[in-house]
Amino acid sequence: VSDSENELDSVITNAVIIDYTGIYKADIGIKNGKIFGIGKAGNKDTQDGVCDKLIVGTNTEVIAGEGLIVTAGGIDTHIHYISPTQIPTALYSGVTTMIGGGTGPAAGTSATTCTPGSWHMREMIRATQHYAMNFGFFGKGNSSNENALSKQIESGALGL
Structure with a gap:
């Protein structure tokens, strides 16, 4: 053929x-x-x-x-993005999608699963582009400022 x-x-x-x-x-x-x-x-x-x-x-x-x-790969919907070393561990256990938040080894990341602000969101997305994993990032949704929330979504947040 x-x-x-x-x-x-x-x-x-x-x-x-x-x-x-x-x-x-x-x-x-x-x-x-x-x-x-x-x-x-x-x-x-x-x-x-x-x-x-x-x-x-x-x-x-x-x-x-x-x-x-x-x-089919598993989906982990409660990730604290503390370190890239989490990725191989997730893959070895069958997880192919990680959803959560954080900015690395910071106190805020340990305490919550959201990524604060547009700059952090863009940097986290950029930092994960070369990994063989699907990622989703939650933005920080505890604000009454609609503009701040919209900017996080526009920056790539999966949700708030």
């Missing part, structure tokens, strides 16, 4: 998948950075049982999934 428009960008082959539907072995097709389909991937011209949308072609990167388990 050489129809690059219909072929996958990447495929994870023979992965053990654990999700809400059960435990099974399959291929995972990826297109435009997102899971496009799960099933049997391959070349329909030479293989039987290939799913219509899981076409592997010359432009497809094949990633061996043998011996690996693929499962």
Whole structure:
């Protein structure tokens, strides 16, 4: 198959998948950075049982999934962003999304899960961009000043 428009960008082959539907072995097709389909991937011209949308072609990167388990990542919604060393620990335990607040090893970070002010918000977002983790930051919402709250949201706060 050489129809690059219909072929996958990447495929994870023979992965053990654990999700809400059960435990099974399959291929995972990826297109435009997102899971496009799960099933049997391959070349329909030479293989039987290939799913219509899981076409592997010359432009497809094949990633061996043998011996690996693929499962949805966990979401931790109560993070005090104290140190970057929290990130590997979270990933090793299956957490792929961290939501909370803070500015590093400061007393305010230990006491609360919010990131104060626009500058801190922008810096925390910038500081986490290179990590293989999804992040969400809460702004400091204890204000009657609507402008101050709006600025935090505009700076990237997930919520207040």
